[in-house]
Amino acid sequence: MSGSAIWLLMIVIMILSYVIQYMLQRRFDKYEEVPVGMTGAEVASRMLAAHGIRDVNIVSIPGKLTDHYDPTTRTVNLSEKVYYGRSVAAAAVAAHECGHVVQHATGYAFLKMRSALVPVVSFSSNIVSWVLLAGVLLINVMPSLLWIGIALFALTTLFSFITLPVEINASSRAVSWLEGAGIVNYETKPMAVDALRWAAYTYVIAALGSLATLLYYIAIGTGNRRN
Secondary structure (H helix, E strand, O other): OHHHHHHHHHHHHHHHHHHHHHHHHHHEEEEEOOOOOOOOOHHHHHHHHHHOOOOOOOEEEEEOOEEEEEOOOEEEEHHHHHOOOOEHHHHHHHHHHHHHHHHHOOOHHHHHHHHHHHHHHHHHHHHHHHHHHHHHOOOOOHHHHHHHHHHHHHHHHHHHHHHHHHHHHHHHHHHHHHOOOOOOOOOOHHHHHHHHHHHHHHHHEEEEEEEHHHHHHHHHHHHHHOO
8 A cells, every 4th residue: 555545544634533433422412312211330230140240349430431341440430420320321431341341251252362462562562662662763784673663653553453343342232231221121222232333443543544544554554665
């Protein structure tokens, strides 16, 4: 792929990223107005209990769309609107994060792969930008440095793509359980699916953005070899 084509791809991905973020916000604002009978915290507690998981705490954290499951502390961290909210959006997000807990408890393969990469990616992310910058500046003196940076960045890209099935599977588990538990019905289930689908799109666009950046640096490296 030529350098100009990669730049065009990166611009398209950047525009799509803004569109997806906008649509995600709109969807969550819309579905926060649709009530269900339980708070997000109650949904999370009930879903964990239904799967026999009783050693995970559910806590409220500040921010919006900051919800996540932390396997190191065994906590489901829900933003205040999700933790206290009684909406389709809150229920969907809470169940999604609990979907990660269930993945952890059942040894879901892609989650295990992602967890194994976390320390490596955490280390590489701290130095990769500097290695790539030095590699580009010193490409005629030390071309191998750029390829070291590319290898480190490739780990980040791999991590992004492994994250996709993890997130999609957690959403699938969430919707299936919400429907089976009677928390969503034929009217509200499509709303939960829609909200989680747009959240998943953010991971898709992040993975594509990472891939485009990786291709850009590979193009620099291969271009220098030809010269």
